[in-house]
Amino acid sequence: MQTEAVLEHHSGSQSSSRMGFKSWQYSDLMEKVDGYLMKYTNLVTGWQYRYFVLNNEAGLLEYFVNEQSRNQKPRGSLPLAGAVISPSDEDSHTFTVNAISGEQYKLRATDAKERQHWVSRLQICAQHHTEAMGKVRITTNPPLETHSLSMASQGSGSSPGSQHRINQNTNAMLGLSQLQMGSSLYSSRKSLLPDHLLEAREMMSQAHSQHRDLIQSIEGLPSSQGPSPLDQDLLLLKATSLATMNCLSDCLHILQLQQVARQKVPFGGPAIEWLEPKLPNILKNGGTLPSITKADGKTEGTVLEPLEMDSCDIAGEQEEIDTTQEVEDSSSAEEEDLGAVEEERSVILHLLSQLKLGMDLTRVVLPTFILEKRSLLEMYADFMSHPDLFVAITDGTSPVDRMVRFVEYYLTSFHEGRKGAIAKKPYNPIIGETFHCSWSVPKATTSPTGFPKEETSLTSDCYNVRFVAEQVSHHPPVSGFYAECPERQMCVNTHVWTKSKFMGMSIGVSMIGEGNLHLLEHGEEYTFSLPSAYARSILTVPWVELGGKVNVNCAKTGYSAVITFQTKPFYGGKLHRVIAEVKHNPTNTVVCRVQGEWNGTLEFIYTSGETRVIDVTTLPVTRKRVRPNELQGAYESRRLWQHVTESLKERDMDKATEHKRFLEERQRKEERHRAEAETPWRTKYFESYGEGWVYYQPLWKTTAHSSSPVPSQHNP
Numbered sequence: 001m002q003t004e005a006v007l008e009h010h011s012g013s014q015s016s017s018r019m020g021f022k023s024w025q026y027s028d029l030m031e032k033v034d035g036y037l038m039k040y041t042n043l044v045t046g047w048q049y050r051y052f053v054l055n056n057e058a059g060l061l062e063y064f065v066n067e068q069s070r071n072q073k074p075r076g077s078l079p080l081a082g083a084v085i086s087p088s089d090e091d092s093h094t095f096t097v098n099a100i101s102g103e104q105y106k107l108r109a110t111d112a113k114e115r116q117h118w119v120s121r122l123q124i125c126a127q128h129h130t131e132a133m134g135k136v137r138i139t140t141n142p143p144l145e146t147h148s149l150s151m152a153s154q155g156s157g158s159s160p161g162s163q164h165r166i167n168q169n170t171n172a173m174l175g176l177s178q179l180q181m182g183s184s185l186y187s188s189r190k191s192l193l194p195d196h197l198l199e200a201r202e203m204m205s206q207a208h209s210q211h212r213d214l215i216q217s218i219e220g221l222p223s224s225q226g227p228s229p230l231d232q233d234l235l236l237l238k239a240t241s242l243a244t245m246n247c248l249s250d251c252l253h254i255l256q257l258q259q260v261a262r263q264k265v266p267f268g269g270p271a272i273e274w275l276e277p278k279l280p281n282i283l284k285n286g287g288t289l290p291s292i293t294k295a296d297g298k299t300e301g302t303v304l305e306p307l308e309m310d311s312c313d314i315a316g317e318q319e320e321i322d323t324t325q326e327v328e329d330s331s332s333a334e335e336e337d338l339g340a341v342e343e344e345r346s347v348i349l350h351l352l353s354q355l356k357l358g359m360d361l362t363r364v365v366l367p368t369f370i371l372e373k374r375s376l377l378e379m380y381a382d383f384m385s386h387p388d389l390f391v392a393i394t395d396g397t398s399p400v401d402r403m404v405r406f407v408e409y410y411l412t413s414f415h416e417g418r419k420g421a422i423a424k425k426p427y428n429p430i431i432g433e434t435f436h437c438s439w440s441v442p443k444a445t446t447s448p449t450g451f452p453k454e455e456t457s458l459t460s461d462c463y464n465v466r467f468v469a470e471q472v473s474h475h476p477p478v479s480g481f482y483a484e485c486p487e488r489q490m491c492v493n494t495h496v497w498t499k500s501k502f503m504g505m506s507i508g509v510s511m512i513g514e515g516n517l518h519l520l521e522h523g524e525e526y527t528f529s530l531p532s533a534y535a536r537s538i539l540t541v542p543w544v545e546l547g548g549k550v551n552v553n554c555a556k557t558g559y560s561a562v563i564t565f566q567t568k569p570f571y572g573g574k575l576h577r578v579i580a581e582v583k584h585n586p587t588n589t590v591v592c593r594v595q596g597e598w599n600g601t602l603e604f605i606y607t608s609g610e611t612r613v614i615d616v617t618t619l620p621v622t623r624k625r626v627r628p629n630e631l632q633g634a635y636e637s638r639r640l641w642q643h644v645t646e647s648l649k650e651r652d653m654d655k656a657t658e659h660k661r662f663l664e665e666r667q668r669k670e671e672r673h674r675a676e677a678e679t680p681w682r683t684k685y686f687e688s689y690g691e692g693w694v695y696y697q698p699l700w701k702t703t704a705h706s707s708s709p710v711p712s713q714h715n716p
Contacts, residue, residue: 031056033121034070035114039063040106047108050075054121059129061097061105061122078105081129082246084357085122086239087115095119096358100246101567102508102534102547104358116230123238127215130242197252204252211245214238243357247504318684319633321436323466326625329437331373361500361507365664368657370542372424373645375637376498377435377469379426380481383417385621387439387465390483394490394519399557400591403582404604406517406526406552407561407594408614411578414546415599415616423535423542427641427660429471429479430667434684435637437624439465441485463487467624472683472693474671478513480686482695489520491699495692496530507535514692518700528552531565545576546598558585565598576600 033054038047050063051070059081062074069075082100092112097105109115218234221227227234355364374382384390389409396402440462469481476497484491494515501508511530518525531548547567553560559582566577580594589607596602604612632639640663647656674681686693 031121033118036067037063037118038108040108052107054125056125059125059132063105078103079129080122080126081132083122083126083130084239084243084246085119085126086243086358087119087235097122098358098503101569102503102506102532103567116235119235119239120230123215123235123242124219127212127242131212200252204248207248208245211241214241243504251505319434319436319636322627322631323438325627325631326438327628329623329626355502357502357504359502361502366425368644368648368660369653370425371644371648371656371660372426373648374426375429375433375435375641376426377429377433377471377479377481377637379417380469380479380494380496381435381437381467381624383413384439384465384467384483385416385624386412386619387441387485387622388620390465390492391441391463391485391488391490393517394488394521399522399524399554399559400582400584402519402522402524403526403552403554403557403559403561404592406528407563407580407582407592408602408604410528410550410552410563411580411594411598411602412614412616412619416621418544418599423538423544425535427637427644428477429637430635430640430663431471431474431671431681432635432684433471433637433640434633434635435467435469437467437626439467439622439624441465441622468685468695470683470685472686472688473681474667478693480693480695482685482698484699486699486703489699489703490518491520492517493695493698495686503534505536506538509533509535518698520700520703524554524556526552526554531563534567546578559583559591560585563594578602 034052036049037052039050039052040047050065051067052061052063053070053074055062055077060077060079062077064070064072064075078097078099079101080097080099084098086096086098088094088096088106093110093115094106094108095115095118097107107118109118215238218238219229221229221234355361386409389405389412393402393405393409396405441464442462463485464487465483465485467481467483469479472478472480472495476499478495478497480493480495482491482493492515494513496511496513499510499512501510510532513530515528515530516525517528529550531546531550534545534547535542536545537543545567546565548565550563550565551560552563561580561582563578563580566573566579568575568577574597576597576599578594578596578598581590582592582594583590591607593605594602595605599616602614602616604614606612626638627636629639629642634640638645643659644656644663647653647659673679683693685696687696
């Protein structure tokens with residue numbers, strides 16, 4: 001009824017509304033908005049009071065530690081152009097600000113009235129800067145002329161009898177009647193684009209106009225009678241309308257990209273190359289890889305191993321690892337299933353229709369064809385594919401040298417951890433699942449990136465780096481992994497909670513957790529966090545982007561590093577950018593800066609003027625050593641998922657889905673069994689410590705040279 005009243009007010013007061021809209025200026029609504037809000041940080045820190053300022057001119061939401069520090073550089077800021085501001089349904093005080101880059105602020109006001117005030121002002125600012133951004137786009141790539149379908153033009157609306165009911169206004173606003181118009185209306189423009197895209201652009205332009213009119217109608221409501229512009233339902237209507245328009249615009253743009261790729265004919269100027277990464281040639285040419293399917297659509301039964309039935313006891317037992325059985329990994333380093341996403345678009349569209357913006361995807365079953373052929377635990381191991389750089393960290397002759405070496409190792413690890421440019425999803429590990437491997441690192445005199453290394457008198461020709469990972473929790477999904485090199489007296493312990501959410505045309509994955517690197521020879525401990533990952537363009541060819549700020553700290557030496565993975569702006573900018581800064585905290589002195597791409601070239605710039613360039617694509621990759629599947633334990637990753645992996649290699653998605661469902665259902669069955677028996681889950685290799693997870697026999701416990709305390713783990 002409130003929505004109907006808004007639409008009736010819009011059509012029933014045309015002349016007054018038109019005059020009001022004509023004189024409406026953004027400057028009239030540039031109200032100064034600032035004050036304290038609670039900001040959600042993470043599970044450990046929780047909610048914190050921060051002082052927020054709405055910068056209307058710049059279109060930024062900025063925040064500071066407190067009001068006294070507002071004259072300093074903001075602690076953080078979020079661009080509002082294209083942002084979606086949504087009241088939360090969990091209570092009457094919370095709301096979220098979702099930037100177009102995927103970054104999100106979750107905020108809480110003191111009461112419902114204050115929340116409504118913030119949401120309204122933020123939405124007005126976001127609308128203005130979104131429209132300004134659109135005007136820039138129109139200047140670059142002018143839209144076709146549109147036929148106005150504004151509700152204000154449908155009759156004079158001067159009498160109550162001319163007012164439309166809500167369903168009639170909704171049809172008019174969406175322009176459904178235009179779908180029945182003859183093609184002759186667009187005959188003069190057929191030479192520009194195919195009819196379906198031409199009509200889509202016409203409809204989008206009209207929909208944008210109606211969206212703008214709707215927003216102005218709500219803002220123009222008198223506060224003295226009827227629903228207020230700050231009414232909760234109307235605020236939600238505005239947010240939903242804006243989110244819908246953003247998604248529709250993205251979809252239309254994807255269609256335009258595909259049309260240009262097929263015809264290779266530009267339409268109206270240099271508009272769209274910057275929105276997508278470079279695609280493989282096979283996709284640029286419209287080709288797809290062959291898919292093997294059965295003629296009758298049925299799958300043949302596969303005999304599952306007897307040990308994969310009810311095996312709660314097996315899941316909780318440690319595997320017997322014989323390192324002499326390990327062989328160099330011979331599996332493919334690239335994911336080659338480039339055509340699957342294009343072939344299964346209808347499945348993706350159906351899935352998207354069931355999701356809501358911001359929805360947690362932890363419990364959502366995603367289609368099998370988007371899986372890559374490895375477990376998440378193995379993916380963590382693949383981040384260690386440059387073990388020579390890992391071992392070289394402790395070779396640093398000074399604290400600053402060791403911090404820079406750690407930053408170098410950290411930045412070069414992500415390229416090899418991702419298999420190819422296509423964003424695919426690793427298997428969700430089953431609780432109790434483990435992965436074991438190792439690397440042999442030659443004792444060279446220099447590292448691949450030019451750092452000098454210490455000479456050693458040890459007789460062995462190689463250092464051995466061992467790795468173990470375990471899925472220690474199912475809800476929430478938490479993984480622990482640990483790597484060590486006993487000869488170099490160094491180890492790293494990390495726990496990660498992966499939390500994914502739906503963001504419209506992309507999926508965001510937050511890597512919540514913390515890692516601790518111990519250099520026992522120097523008595524140093526380095527704490528670090530992990531960036532978020534985004535799967536972009538999920539309707540076409542998904543690609544991976546990293547984003548967020550990572551902090552590295554060494555309390556003993558006072559050195560720290562801030563690493564920022566930059567997501568690509570909507571307009572302009574480059575893909576996969578990363579910047580870093582190494583600082584000595586006691587003196588607040590920056591000793592080294594890094595810039596470049598995490599999957600390309602990185603430039604290290606020292607305060608002395610020296611520069612050093614690393615091309616991560618040319619770094620030698622050390623293949624991990626893994627025991628063959630038949631020698632692995634029942635819950636080791638490769639043996640556990642072997643039937644799914646084989647089916648994916650054969651491109652038999654039905655059979656892969658069948659095996660995947662079997663493993664997931666067995667996990668649910670075992671979970672129900674433990675709940676009924678009131679039996680807690682027993683981990684194998686990791687122990688709960690505080691709010692984190694620590695390997696049960698870490699090097700700092702087993703070596704006599706350890707001088708480090710038990711690490712402070714956070715964020716399970």
